[in-house]
Amino acid sequence: MVDEKGLTDFFEGYLKKDFIFKNRKALQSNYIPDNIHYRENEIKQIANILAPSLRMEKPSNLFIYGRTGTGKTLCVKYVIKNLLDLSKKKNVNLRIFYLNCKLKRIADTEYRLLAQLTREFGGEVPATGLPTDEVYRGFIKYLDEKKQLLIIVLDEIDQLVNKIGDEILYNLTRLNSELLNSEISLVGISNDMVFADNLDSRVKSSLSEEELVFSPYNALQLQKILKERAEIAFKGEVIEEGVIEKCSAYAAKEHGDARRALELLRVAGELVERGNKKTVTLENIDAAEAKIERDRIIDIVNSQPKQFKLTLYAIFEMFLKANKCIFTGDIYEIYKNYCFRTGDRPLTQRRLSDIVAELDLLGIINAKVISKGRYGRTREICLAIPNSTAIKINNMLKEDLSL
DNA sequence: CGAGATTCATGTGAAGTATACCTTTAGGCTTAA
DNA sequence: AAGCCTAAAGGTATACTTCACATGAATCTCGTA
Structure with a gap:
């Protein structure tokens, strides 16, 4: 229950809140800094x-x-x-x-x-x-x-x-x-x-x-890049000891991906701000790591057409239940079932096969064509994302498709 | 026992279809001289 | 007669379907040791 006064208080509090960001844009991936290091x-x-x-x-x-x-x-x-x-x-x-x-x-x-x-x-x-x-x-x-x-x-x-x-x-x-x-x-x-x-x-x-x-950046180079951007982005002393180092280490592990390191820092900062805290801690980085991956996939999934979502939902449901790799034929059956429930006309298996291949290309699932000998030929489909993420997206899809 | 044939479930390519949109064109209507 | 509007005709891209053939290893078959 929010009355008018409550809302006003909230907005006033929001304005007074001690923002840790000075210039958040400096950590966004489309930001072009004045000087670019190591390049x-x-x-x-x-x-x-x-x-x-x-x-x-x-x-x-x-x-x-x-x-x-x-x-x-x-x-x-x-x-x-x-x-x-x-x-x-x-x-x-x-x-x-x-x-x-x-x-x-x-x-x-x-x-x-x-x-x-x-x-x-x-x-x-x-x-x-x-x-x-x-x-x-x-x-x-x-x-x-x-x-x-x-x-x-x-x-x-x-x-x-x-x-x-x-x-x-x-x-x-x-x-x-x-x-x-x-x-x-x-x-x-x-x-x-x-x-x-x-x-x-x-x-x-x-x-x-x-x-x-x-060639990729190494951990030290990433640190320098991060430090400089952090200075533009954050106010004064809001970043705790070791945070930058941890971000760099994470990203260096992923073949020196600077975009990722910057994003980690930004999302961590946003988490801090939302939680009304004053400093970015090591734990924030871990939380950010999980959130980024989730958000990235949620974005991809949301931008897909409905048939892709239905297909994905069928794959998630089935994979989470069986917890092992599944095959195209099984998915098609489940998929048809969901189409029936949402009142959509199911696509043919031919088309579904293409959709599965595209989802593979998007990096949401891993689909490999295998031959099961006497028992035919099919795609072996696994998730390319952690189960926890899959569950979350699955719930999202469920609501989205009103199932 | 092992080489070769068989088999299954679905991958995959090509061609066809439905849909939604585009431009062109021809006919009909209005208008102004 | 000129100008304008409209609807039909003829065209395209895209997403999907239909049809037909390709794949490739587990399993089967059958001749041979």
Whole structure:
């Protein structure tokens, strides 16, 4: 029961509360700090490669590899920012579009990627209905209407190619021969080190005119990075002894993932704030660790279409009951059952098979095709997430699907 | 006993279908001269 | 006659279905030692 006075008190208390954050943004993953440590070389190289753009000369296409949280995106964005600032000052017609190919329904097909690029130019493209080459033409029109240089940055490009093949990259690189006034350069960013091995050799050679590999940070480097960001983000002495070290250690264990370390610190801080405490302790880090993983998966699950949720729910229910790996056929039966209960028309087993494969790609489950000899061939499906998380998500799905 | 055939449950590729949306076009209606 | 609106026709992307064939090791079969 909250009366008006109670609520007012709450808000006043909220305002008076001693916030431990000074600038929370400094710990968010899209924050670009003023100085980036341990990546001076990489930045210099990227800058070198892209610099010709300032003279309106087409830079070489660039391909960047490195595991998550090694600063690829950060460095590229940093260089982009500087390039754009300078090009504005010098009146150079340079445009740079950054696209993350992982985003569902934004850049995960050829059509949608092209549409998105056209929209960046201010054009309007319907979600469906146009022929793809029509969208190409529209894009070219915008691009070629005056002399300009375009750099397209495709982040998580491996995901895109995994899903729809490498033809789109071929088309993009070939576009230059159709352009009269303008030119395009591509910058591909991939988490997958062996990604390029499976590319068509023509695409591969034109895309990786230049290559750059980002190696992981070690624990000491992570510490320095964290300390500096923490100083921007938090007020005074709110972080207890050993907290930074612990964050770094956690992240170093995960192949030096700086994004993760920063997130740990941020979430820990938020937990402290919500609990009305004054300092970030070691225990907060543990709690944050669990929360981050949960939230990440909850986000993924929530962004899936209903049929994916139903499938996932069937998998979770069954796995939690059996507590061992399960097979496609069993899931399909359960799934059909739930469809019946929610009044949805069940998809075919063929489609479910694809959905299971996609869920595997998303990292929520592990699905491996095995042959059980005389007893046929199937996918062996296990959870890729801790049981406690699965239970929580399962309850969430249950409510969401009103089961 | 062991090589080769058989079998099962479902993976997987290709082609077809439903849906939702797009542009073009042709006809009909209104309007202004 | 010109201008505008509307509805039909013809087209596309995407998510899904249908059909048909591929897979691969446990199990079976049968000739041989």
